[in-house]
Each structure stands twice: as structure tokens, then as C-alpha cells.
Amino acid sequence: MRDLKLCGLALAVMAVFAWIHVIALDVPSLRRLELSALDAQIRIRGSRHPGPEILIVMIDDRTIAELGQWPPPRHTLAQLVTMLRRAGAKAIGIDILYADPSPPAASAGDVALAQAIGEAGNVVLPFTFEFGARPGGIVPPALARATYARLSSGGNYRPLALAPTGIVAPLPALAERSSLGHMLVAFDVDGAPRYDYPALVYDVEFYPSMAVRIAQLFLDVPWNEVGLELGRGVSLGRLFVPTDPQMRLLVDYLGPSAAFPTYSLSQVLAGAVPESVFRDRIVLIGANVAGTRDTFASPFTGVMPGVERLATVIDSILHERHLRRAAAAPWLEVAAMFGSALVLGLVVSRLSLAAAFVVAVVLVSLFAGSAQVALTRYGLWQASAVPIVALVLTFVALSLYRYGLLDKERRHIRRVFQRYLAPQMVDRLVREQKLPELGGELRELTVLFSDLRGFTALSERLEPTVLTRVINAFLSAATEAVL
Incomplete structure (x- = not known):
């Protein structure tokens, strides 16, 4: 009971x-x-430890101090892309959104960067989504070509609560000469960016993340052969990137900041880094400058630059972790x-x-x-x-x-x-x-009758308390003998 x-x-x-x-x-x-x-x-x-495939060229405070401006001139980025092409970089990801043209006095930088990207042929640029703006607008042709072409229903797909209402794309001259992936970072209830979004829907089309596009270039998988299985994940040739039903990928953080080999842009431009370092590598270009907001919380102490978070997701895809x-x-x-x-x-x-x-x-x-x-x-x-x-x-x-x-x-x-x-x-x-x-x-019991010789006379002579002790002593001895 x-x-x-x-x-x-x-x-x-x-x-x-x-x-x-x-x-x-x-x-x-x-x-x-x-x-x-x-x-x-x-x-x-x-x-x-991450794999050996990825390294980072960082636009840091030292670089800004030497260049004298933020953001760096675009002709400087063009020089970097050209140098990485000559060095044999396998894929180049620029984690900076160039959505607005340079001032007229610096417009030559836009032309130089577009030309360098076109000559390299392996550069991924980011775009992002707008939320809360008036829905509509024309999707640039370059972005229309960046959507997943092979779709299938592979699982219990559930649409995300994220509902973009617009797209912010790179300059057309840059977008036409590059591969494109979104750079959206959404925060969880505790303020941490826990998920990457390998596929995000906008206006019935699914767009890839930068991590997927960079991994696709590195693996030499033609974009039209990349498959999206709704509710399950993304297939990149021999690799499969599993997602949850909402097409989210948990970021598997490797450790604190500086997990990947990182070189200052000023060092690279000065020739202090051997070009052989970049051969057959994924080179990510990002910023970690005081006052910028491109840093995110991680499970480890401190914050992490956005470009390192991008590197973490790419490394996870390549090594199926x-x-x-x-x-x-x-x-x-x-x-x-x-x-x-x-x-x-x-x-x-x-x-x-x-x-x-x-x-x-x-x-x-x-x-x-x-x-x-x-x-x-x-x-x-x-x-x-x-x-x-x-x-x-x-x-x-x-x-x-x-x-x-x-x-x-x-x-x-x-x-x-x-x-x-x-x-x-x-x-x-x-x-x-x-x-x-x-x-x-009602029980079956065995009863033992016994008689104490001279008990009546004894009981008349003894005090009640003494008599009780005598009886208890007898019963204890008798019980032990019977049991």
C-alpha cells in the first residue's frame, strides 16, 4: 500500500x-x-582543434591604424583578392557586405574589386535579409541564380518563424562576379547565436548560407548539383549537412576565440606572410575592430568575431562534426x-x-x-x-x-x-x-498452557511491581524456549 x-x-x-x-x-x-x-x-x-583547411585574414586595429580609415579602401581588398588568387587559394570568403557604392572620389575601388573578384572566380560575398520592411522588391538576377535548384522533401519540414521581407544585396558589379550566400545571424533567447541557417526561405525560394557556398566551392561540387532536402539537410557531393526540421544547424563551437590561424591584413599586404600559406586553403576575410558590432557570444569565455564563427561552421561541415x-x-x-x-x-x-x-x-x-x-x-x-x-x-x-x-x-x-x-x-x-x-x-495459532507452582501464595506476598517483573522474566524465558 x-x-x-x-x-x-x-x-x-x-x-x-x-x-x-x-x-x-x-x-x-x-x-x-x-x-x-x-x-x-x-x-x-x-x-x-579545427582542420587545416581554413585560415583568416583579419582587418584589425593595427590594419586600420596603418590604412587610416574604416572600412578599408576597396582597392586594398582588390589587392588582397588578387594576391590570394596568385597564391592558389581554393576559396575566398569576404565577410563584409558591400551594399553601397563608394563615394565618387573612390569609385575606382569598386571597379578594381569587381575585376579582382571576377578574375579569381572563387569568391563568396554575403547578402542579408531585411525584417519589418515593406514586403516586395525585385530580387537582383545574381541572387535569383543563387537559390537552391535541387529541392526535395526529406523530412518533417517546419517553416521558421523568421520571415524576411526584403534582401540587401552586394553591388550588382560585385554580385555578378561572385558566388553569394546569406550572412544572417539570429539570436536565441539568451542572446547567443546558436544556429546557422543553411537554407533560408524568402518569397518561396531557398537561399544558402555563406558557409554552404564556401564549402561547396572548396569541395568542387557544382552548385546545380547541391541538393536541399527540406526537413533533413543539404547534400554537398559526398557530404551531408544534417539540420533540424526548421533547416537550422547547431553551431558546434570548437573553443574560445583564435582557434583558427589568423593573419593581420597589414601583415599580408606587407609581404610578411609567405604566399604558400594560402595555397589550396579556404581564406576568410573579416574584421575585428574596436567599436564594430561583428562579435558574438559563444559557450566559452569572451566573444568571438563573426568571421571566426563563420569559419567554425565551415569546419563543422567539412569534417562532419x-x-x-x-x-x-x-x-x-x-x-x-x-x-x-x-x-x-x-x-x-x-x-x-x-x-x-x-x-x-x-x-x-x-x-x-x-x-x-x-x-x-x-x-x-x-x-x-x-x-x-x-x-x-x-x-x-x-x-x-x-x-x-x-x-x-x-x-x-x-x-x-x-x-x-x-x-x-x-x-x-x-x-x-x-x-x-x-x-x-481469524488466524491459526498454537497455544501453550503452563502453570507456575506456588504462584498464588507468591503473588500474595509480593508487591505488584515486583510481581510484574517476575512474570515478565518468566514469559521472556518461556518465549525464548518455545521459539
């Missing part, structure tokens, strides 16, 4: 938390809790929660609270440990924050119920009968949590 009460309470409490867990990632406060746990798991996993949340994960976690609730109900009912506490700690450790192993070894995100909180609160509820109600009944039975019944019988009543019935119980 006691087992049923405690197990029922455990399942009832856990049912509430199971429902909370299923919707947790859609509730901002609960999602923030789970994301904090995910960040902790990534930090515990520790830093990892992806963080994923399996579609069945919430239901498997709920099943584990209910199983743990049953275990807690039984141990709190049958063991001491100290022993039950140890079991609860073991269960919490199993949840946290399995989540860490899933992330570290298999790249799977197992939500653990809500299940762990549920286990702790379920144990507290069961302990309070046991102490406040069940243990209260036990103390009452012991207090009432300890003066009248043998200790073994009192223990039995406490164990069964059952009071004797006034009508009696």
Missing part, C-alpha cells in the same frame, strides 16, 4: 515535469535553462523521467531517507553523465536541465510526504502499542501500516 502511494505520487509529480520538458525548448525561461546546460556540456567537453537533437529525444527523455520516478517511489518507500538520497544522487548523475557522453562522443544534444530539476523536486516531494504522513502514522502506531505488545508485534504493525481491528482477526 505504501509503495503504491509513493509511486503514484512520484508519477504524478513527474507527469507535470514531463509535460514541461516536452514544451521546454519553446518556453523562453525553460529554454534558457536548457541552453545554459548545453553551454556547460560544451565547456566540459573542452576545446578541439555536427551537433544534433534527435527527433525522438524528447520522448526518450520523458520515458527515462518516468522510469526514474518509479525507482524513486520504491526506494523512498522501502529504504531510509539517507539511502534514498544516495539513489537520487545516482539518478541525477546518470542523467548528467549520459547527456555529457551523448554530446562528447556522438554529437547529440540530450536535454538534461528539466529532467534533473524534476528528479530533485520529485525526491523532495516524496521525502516530505513520507515524513509528514506515512512516518507520522508509523510513529502513532508505535506510541500507542509499545506499552501493550511485544516489540516484534509493534514492529510488524509499523511495517504493515495497519492498526488492529476491533472485531479481531
Whole structure:
């Protein structure tokens, strides 16, 4: 009976938390809790080394001090692109949006940059989306050619809540000579940019991210052979980039900033970096200048320049290191929660609270440990924050119920009968949590009759208290002999 009460309470409490867990990632406060746990798991996993394919040319404070202006003149970027082409760079990504023409006095820089990009033939430029603007507008021809051509329905596709209303494209002269990918960064409830968007829909067409376009160029996969499977991911030749049903890719951060080889633009322009360094590499050009806003939070300490985040996503694609949340994960976690609730109900009912506490700690450790192993070894995100909180609160509820109600009944039975019944019988009543019935119980018993010689005369001579001790001593000895 006691087992049923405690197990029922455990399942009832856990049912509430199971429902909370299923919707947790859609509730901002609960999602923030789970994301904090995910960040902790990534930090515990520790830093990892990227592959050798990517390096960064950074426009930094030193570069701006030498050039004397921000942003750098476009003819300077043209010189860099030309040098990288001569050095044999496999793919070049410029993480700077050139949407507006230069002032008339510097318009030659636009022409030079467009010519350098066209001669290189392997440059990816970004575009971005507008939100909240008046819908409509003509999509530039270069962007119309940048959409996915091979689409199929591969899974349970769910459209994103993000609904762009416009596109901000590079200058037409630049866009016509380059490959294009969007640079949209959206922030989660905790202010961190956790997802890349390999495919984002605008006006019924799907547009690739910069990371996908750069990886496609590096892998020598023709763009018209890149396949988009809605709800599943993107196929890049022999590689497959898995996404969630909303076509999002969790960013698998490798570590703190400076994980990739990085050279200052001023060093490169001065010839201080051997051109052989760039051969057959992906070269990303980005900025990390004081006062700019192209930095983002990561699970590790400090912030990360946007170009390093882009490099992280490309490295993840090339080496097939992806963080994923399996579609069945919430239901498997709920099943584990209910199983743990049953275990807690039984141990709190049958063991001491100290022993039950140890079991609860073991269960919490199993949840946290399995989540860490899933992330570290298999790249799977197992939500653990809500299940762990549920286990702790379920144990507290069961302990309070046991102490406040069940243990209260036990103390009452012991207090009432300890003066009248043998200790073994009192223990039995406490164990069964059952009071004797006034009508009696039907049982098969063996009765031993015994007579004490001279007891009448003895009882007349002794004080009642002394006589009681004599009788108790006899009954104890007789009971031991019979048993």
C-alpha cells in the first residue's frame, strides 16, 4: 500500500515535469535553462582543434591604424583578392557586405574589386535579409541564380518563424562576379547565436548560407548539383549537412576565440606572410575592430568575431562534426523521467531517507553523465536541465510526504502499542501500516498452557511491581524456549 502511494505520487509529480520538458525548448525561461546546460556540456567537453583547411585574414586595429580609415579602401581588398588568387587559394570568403557604392572620389575601388573578384572566380560575398520592411522588391538576377535548384522533401519540414521581407544585396558589379550566400545571424533567447541557417526561405525560394557556398566551392561540387532536402539537410557531393526540421544547424563551437590561424591584413599586404600559406586553403576575410558590432557570444569565455564563427561552421561541415537533437529525444527523455520516478517511489518507500538520497544522487548523475557522453562522443544534444530539476523536486516531494504522513502514522502506531505488545508485534504493525481491528482477526495459532507452582501464595506476598517483573522474566524465558 505504501509503495503504491509513493509511486503514484512520484508519477504524478513527474507527469507535470514531463509535460514541461516536452514544451521546454519553446518556453523562453525553460529554454534558457536548457541552453545554459548545453553551454556547460560544451565547456566540459573542452576545446578541439579545427582542420587545416581554413585560415583568416583579419582587418584589425593595427590594419586600420596603418590604412587610416574604416572600412578599408576597396582597392586594398582588390589587392588582397588578387594576391590570394596568385597564391592558389581554393576559396575566398569576404565577410563584409558591400551594399553601397563608394563615394565618387573612390569609385575606382569598386571597379578594381569587381575585376579582382571576377578574375579569381572563387569568391563568396554575403547578402542579408531585411525584417519589418515593406514586403516586395525585385530580387537582383545574381541572387535569383543563387537559390537552391535541387529541392526535395526529406523530412518533417517546419517553416521558421523568421520571415524576411526584403534582401540587401552586394553591388550588382560585385554580385555578378561572385558566388553569394546569406550572412544572417539570429539570436536565441539568451542572446547567443546558436544556429546557422543553411537554407533560408524568402518569397518561396531557398537561399544558402555563406558557409554552404564556401564549402561547396572548396569541395568542387557544382552548385546545380547541391541538393536541399527540406526537413533533413543539404547534400554537398559526398557530404551531408544534417539540420533540424526548421533547416537550422547547431553551431558546434570548437573553443574560445583564435582557434583558427589568423593573419593581420597589414601583415599580408606587407609581404610578411609567405604566399604558400594560402595555397589550396579556404581564406576568410573579416574584421575585428574596436567599436564594430561583428562579435558574438559563444559557450566559452569572451566573444568571438563573426568571421571566426563563420569559419567554425565551415569546419563543422567539412569534417562532419555536427551537433544534433534527435527527433525522438524528447520522448526518450520523458520515458527515462518516468522510469526514474518509479525507482524513486520504491526506494523512498522501502529504504531510509539517507539511502534514498544516495539513489537520487545516482539518478541525477546518470542523467548528467549520459547527456555529457551523448554530446562528447556522438554529437547529440540530450536535454538534461528539466529532467534533473524534476528528479530533485520529485525526491523532495516524496521525502516530505513520507515524513509528514506515512512516518507520522508509523510513529502513532508505535506510541500507542509499545506499552501493550511485544516489540516484534509493534514492529510488524509499523511495517504493515495497519492498526488492529476491533472485531479481531481469524488466524491459526498454537497455544501453550503452563502453570507456575506456588504462584498464588507468591503473588500474595509480593508487591505488584515486583510481581510484574517476575512474570515478565518468566514469559521472556518461556518465549525464548518455545521459539
